[in-house]
Amino acid sequence: xxxxxxxxxxxxxxxxxxxxxxxxxxxxxxxxxxxxxxxxxxxxxxxxxxxxxxxxxxxxxxxxxxxxxxxxxxxxxxxxxxxxxxxxxxxxxxxxxxxxxxxxxxxxxxxxxxxxxxxxxxxxxxxxxxxxxxxxxxxxxxxxxxxxxxxxxxxxxxxxxxxxxxxxxxxxxxxxxxxxxxxxxxxxxxxxxxxxxxxxxxxxxxxxxxxxxxxxxxxxxxxxxxxxxxxxx
Numbered sequence: 082x083x084x085x086x087x088x089x090x091x092x093x094x095x096x097x098x099x100x101x102x103x104x105x106x107x108x109x110x111x112x113x114x115x116x117x118x119x120x121x122x123x124x125x126x127x128x129x130x131x132x133x134x135x136x137x138x139x140x141x142x143x144x145x146x147x148x149x150x151x152x153x154x155x156x157x158x159x160x161x162x163x164x165x166x167x168x169x170x171x172x173x174x175x176x177x178x179x180x181x182x183x184x185x186x187x188x189x190x191x192x193x194x195x196x197x198x199x200x201x202x203x204x205x206x207x208x209x210x211x212x213x214x215x216x217x218x219x220x221x222x223x224x225x226x227x228x229x230x231x232x233x234x235x236x237x238x239x240x241x242x243x244x245x246x247x248x249x250x251x252x253x254x255x256x257x258x259x260x261x262x263x264x265x266x267x268x269x270x271x272x273x274x275x276x277x278x279x280x281x282x283x284x285x286x287x288x289x290x291x292x293x294x295x296x297x298x299x300x301x302x303x304x305x306x307x308x309x310x311x312x313x314x
Contacts, residue, residue: 188244206286
């Protein structure tokens with residue numbers, strides 16, 4: 082895989098007041114910006130083109146990260162306007178900057194020690210989700226994983242989507258037939274990815290794997306502080 086998309090457009094409302102002046106992916110943990118942990122891991126597996134979608138305090142990203150050359154990457158920025166386009170709209174907005182082959186998607190506000198080289202370069206169906214054990218703040222999880230490695234809406238044990246996956250462009254084919262949010266009628270469209278994932282699940286076109294290592298949804302100042310202390314130890 083040569084391309085990756087990092088979601089970095091969120092408002093970071095749960096992280097305030099830290100995000101009043103700094104976008105969440107640019108907050109530091111253990112002396113390094115959250116997004117830089119991802120960039121280093123992507124460069125290590127020979128990803129060369131990274132698209133970062135931006136909205137809140139978007140102007141800070143090029144200043145902090147430049148063109149990506151310090152990691153051996155080429156970074157391009159997909160600005161969404163003052164209102165983030167959600168995960169589905171954000172992916173659609175960035176699609177023109179991504180190549181034709183499958184691409185890695187990473188949420189800019191998670192941290193993990195997962196080895197990205199273990200992600201499939203050619204996912205079955207339209208995508209592959211990395212699932213993790215449910216954190217305390219999300220005890221009910223999102224999906225189940227069956228014995229064939231297919232994602233299911235129902236079943237047990239329930240696991241949490243890590244915000245990391247591999248997708249084919251075809252996931253978004255015919256999105257207008259699936260998404261009925263009011264924001265989907267706007268220009269550019271704003272909608273969540275979940276309805277498209279559910280369509281893929283129903284068609285048995287979404288694979289997954291269970292990662293049992295370290296993973297943190299860095300959604301609050303408390304979790305940021307806990308992660309920083311753990312990594313420094």
